[in-house]
Amino acid sequence: MQRNDWWGSVREYSHPRVVGVFFMGISSGFPLTLLLSSLGFWLIDEGVSKATIGLLTLSLIPYSLKFLWAPALDSLRLPILNRLFGRRRSWLILIQIGLALSIVGLATSSPGEDPVFFGLMAMLVCFMSASQDLVIDAYRIEILKDDEMPAGAAMTQFGYRVGNLIAGVVTLKFADWYGWDIAYLSMPVLLLFALIPALIFGEPARRGKHLMEKEIATVRSWMSKGAEMPELLQKLIENFFTTVVVPFKEFIQRRGWWVVLLFIVLLKVGDSMAAVMTAPLIGDLGFSKDEIIWANKTVGFIAVLIGAFCGGVVLNRLGTYRGLMVAAILMMVTNLSFALLAENGRNLDLLIFTIGFENFAAGMGGTIAIAYLSGLCNLAFTATQYALLTSFASLGRLLIGAPSGFMQESIGYTEFFLLTTLAAIPGIILLMVMKRMGYVTDDIRAKSD
Secondary structure: OOOOOHHHHHHHHHOHHHHHHHHHHHHHHHHHHHHHHHHHHHHHHOOOOHHHHHHHHHHHHHHHHHHHOHHHHHHOOOOOHHHHHOHHHHHHHHHHHHHHHHHHHHHOOOOOOOHHHHHHHHHHHHHHHHHHHHHHHHHHHHHOOHHHHHHHHHHHHHHHHHHHHHHHHHHHHHHHHHOHHHHHHOHHHHHHHHHHHHHHHOOOOOOOHHHHHHHHHHHHHHHHOOOOOOHHHHHHHHHHHHHHHHHHHHHHOOOOHHHHHHHHHHOOHHHHHHHHHHHHHHHHOOOOHHHHHHHHHHHHHHHHHHHHHHHHHHHHHHOHHHHHHHHHHHHHHHHHHHHHHHHHOOOHHHHHHHHHHHHHHHHHHHHHHHHHHHHOOOOOOHHHHHHHHHHHHHHHHHHHHOOHHHHHHHHOHHHHHHHHHHHOHHHHHHHHHHHHHOOOOOOOOOOOO
8 A cells, every 4th residue: 555644544434335334334334323312212102111122122133143154145146136236235225215215114113012013023133234235345345446445444434323313313302293103204304325325336346357267167076076066066166165265264374364363352351341341430430411411422523423433544554554554543542531530530621531532542442443444355246355354353352341340349449440451462363473473464455455
């Protein structure tokens, strides 16, 4: 990647494709808010029991399992639509139709009278939303040039947060004025923010043709040495091998692949541990709801956008290795501010500083992590590998964050946040080792297409 000067890195944000990625992020971000936030308010208004509300969180399972059907989006071609729009855009159109219809189904169902059907509609919305994320992420990675990747990663966060904000604020306002059904029925219009840029910028070039031809020849040679099998079975084995096995195989054949996976887990280990206990800390310190809203929704929202923007500039200017190092150190240091807050007690100014600092670091780290994971993907099967990498990172954060409550109860808040600061050090050390061994470079795309 040819790195720009600081002003050149800022100008990257004005490139048409980067701006398009921002709008696509809006379409990607709003469904999750409908399911996580707005839906809860709707259920409370309908008098649904807390137990039922808790069970409905199971509808979010598809977000964690989207890697299971990602290979289909990489390999299967839709009849008619593929000829008209190409692989990525045809899937985007089909999935957005499904997402719009599922939101309509959710809006017209009754959580009080038929909670089972309502829950199924919520899960269908989640499945379609997770599938849309797969296509949008793959499209973004494939359509952006190398120099646009850092700004594109930042704009992805911008758009996603704006989508969250629109879905949260507009649905509550519309529900107050017109009712929950009208509020939800208005949301599918946000899907146009992804569709229109995709129609404007066209279909990304299909990559990896020679790689796939080589792998197909390999599996056909292997099958020819065995017993005779029906042609249909041969075709099924060939498709399974090229769509599911090959993306894994290609990744684990890279030098130091397991070190890269370990680093993906360790990059945010301290941050993940701390994130679980920040809300309990703020609650236990006795801050009012208005103070928490001001710190989180206003200061925090602005800070995360500034951090995301700075992350794109830093990554474009300094390169991948130094960008990752800056993000890792910054996320580590933010945990010390929570330890300071725990020691000082109820201090509004310190709360605002801590939340702002943490969100700034999260925004910068998120941009750099998105760009880094995007660059690890082979463009022959972008959706599959990106889904696998992000699912692996999420699983790592989940397993690491799970015991945080037990740790905090045993040692207290101050000591706990000091521990989370120390927990970030192995990731920083591993990053230096990766640099020395050549597993991370200053290029955005660390490998050939």
